[in-house]
């Protein structure tokens with residue numbers, strides 16, 4: 001009995017870990033990634049690979065240069081790169097994907113102190129930056145199963161069609177993702193499968209996705225548009241299930257998460273319908289990211305064992 | 317308001333559940349600390365060279381918040397010196413060399429007609445909370461607002477992994493427990509009595525149900541951690557909330573650990589003070605895990621030796637359970653009244669991994685039975701923001717460990733809470 005370790009309790013720890021959580025997120029993203037790659041072909045595969053590889057590489061190189069412990073093993077950089085790629089159309093030039101990855105990881109994540117410290121979702125900010133800089137290159141959406149190099153006529157995304165009040169494709173086609181869009185956003189079915197997996201494995205709490213989706217549905221319908229198409233289009237499911245639920249940039253309590261989801265839904269719908277920009281989801285989430293500390297403050301939990309403060313005591 | 321507080325699922329590891337308690341013979345010198353309870357230490361009443369009898373007072377409880385300490389066997393006092401006791405403070409320890417005769421004092425005789433008789437006897441017998449807390453039982457049984465107390469809860473949840481000493485008490489001494497409940501109900505004029513048992517102990521539930529009659533009610537609780545924490549069991553059985561700064565009696569409840577109750581009844585029957593304790597010796601590094609009835613003051617390494625010694629490579633030696641127990645850096649520390657387990661765990665079971673950055677996953681927040689926000693405490697503590705710590709009620713933290721247990725980043729949340737509480741106390 002030499003070499004006994006002395007530590008603070010508890011001496012048991014669950015077998016959960018940051019890398020396990022990230023691995024589960026990657027697994028949950030696999031269905032939509034695979035569908036996207038099948039639908040949009042080799043270009044999609046290349047965009048995804050570039051996104052992931054450059055995200056991981058950026059983190060590695062940054063940490064090497066700054067002489068910090070290397071954290072690529074926690075897989076969070078890989079998740080960021082993957083999410084970024086899935087939020088881009090398959091026609092995006094690869095160097096832009098690489099640039100967006102580097103911005104996400106280095107500027108948005110590492111410069112703010114690394115994992116856990118960033119104020120907004122790195123993948124979303126990376127995406128917003130390149131869509132603002134290179135608007136035309138990053139908005140050539142094509143229909144599935146079209147050879148982008150030969151026949152690069154940009155298809156209209158669902159969102160464009162809704163905004164233009166055009167005839168919409170049948171619901172089942174939308175559900176399976178047979179319409180133009182970003183690599184990872186088209187197939188609702190695959191996204192929902194991933195979402196259910198994350199909820200069942202308790203990686204995410206369903207509060208944000210549910211409140212986000214429901215708000216969007218109700219608000220879109222209330223404004224006289226087709227709510228169902230509203231939630232099946234424009235990356236809403238991808239955003240609600242995978243981006244808005246980013247731990248670091250969303251509130252801690254369930255109450256806070258619901259407020260966050262409702263806020264995302266309202267802003268998304270407003271931007272889509274009243275704004276000129278179709279990219280409501282990204283902006284809405286980033287905006288709510290910024291409000292997260294405030295929401296956390298307002299929704300701090302109260303212990304049932306805390307002494308009621310004077311006001312409440314009087315009310316009783 | 318939710319009807320259930322948050323709890324976590326930990327593996328039970330009750331290796332020793334079906335092992336009958338074995339009595340450990342006197343084989344070595346006993347080292348008896350003068351502080352084996354919450355409160356003030358006792359004052360030694362013997363000096364080197366004195367002969368003592370089993371059950372003789374060797375430490376006098378001179379203050380209210382205390383309980384006397386008795387010799388665990390007959391023998392000679394060989395040293396009285398200040399040492400670090402298991403609760404982390406320096407107190408006198410009395411070392412006794414047993415004479416192997418194990419001669420007892422004349423049994424004390426009690427006449428218990430009223431609560432004050434019982435309180436008196438309880439104090440004389442040196443009874444303290446044996447479940448781990450070590451709160452002097454005589455004080456517990458004598459709340460100021462005794463008229464308002466209408467509920468007795470016998471805590472037999474034993475929610476910590478590995479530990480089976482309370483379970484064995486129910487299997488081996490069920491009658492004593494029943495008599496104890498009867499006695500307390502009568503003398504304290506209490507209406508309802510419950511015994512709370514986790515559902516992973518069906519045998520104990522069955523035995524207690526058979527005995528219950530109209531004396532008490534067996535309440536089955538889900539086996540989740542920390543079901544046995546005082547505020548948690550009170551809330552789950554009665555729906556009453558023991559608020560910050562309150563005692564259970566303030567909401568009309570008295571909670572007593574099942575082994576404490578059984579031991580009290582045996583003490584009253586035999587007239588012999590508390591000198592022994594059932595300790596679960598377990599873990600994957602003990603050759604023969606078992607429940608040992610050991611003299612108080614026996615050094616841990618002797619008990620482990622008695623259980624066949626060490627196998628594998630132990631990483632941690634824990635006094636108490638893996639969730640709230642205290643790690644020891646060597647085995648010379650003696651077991652005391654409120655020791656309920658000695659665990660020897662390998663790295664595989666009890667590893668404490670290097671923490672990584674908090675990813676704000678909110679798992680700690682949703683695991684806390686008291687709805688506290690451990691990650692917020694951590695940030696506030698590191699920012700030196702005592703105001704935020706106070707506002708978010710770090711003082712309510714019972715250090716149950718659920719938050720650290722679930723944290724994927726392996727943050728030392730409980731440790732930080734302890735530091736934060738100490739910082740707040742200092743400020744005051």
Ligand code: SF4
Pocket residue numbers: 673674675676677678679680681690691719722723724725726727729
């Ligand atoms: S469980 Fe750990 S990682 Fe998650 S929020 Fe709490 S401290 Fe941070």
Ligand code: SF4
Pocket residue numbers: 683684685686687688689690712713714715716717718719720729730733
């Ligand atoms: S140790 Fe404290 S903060 Fe952590 S779960 Fe238990 S009571 Fe809550």
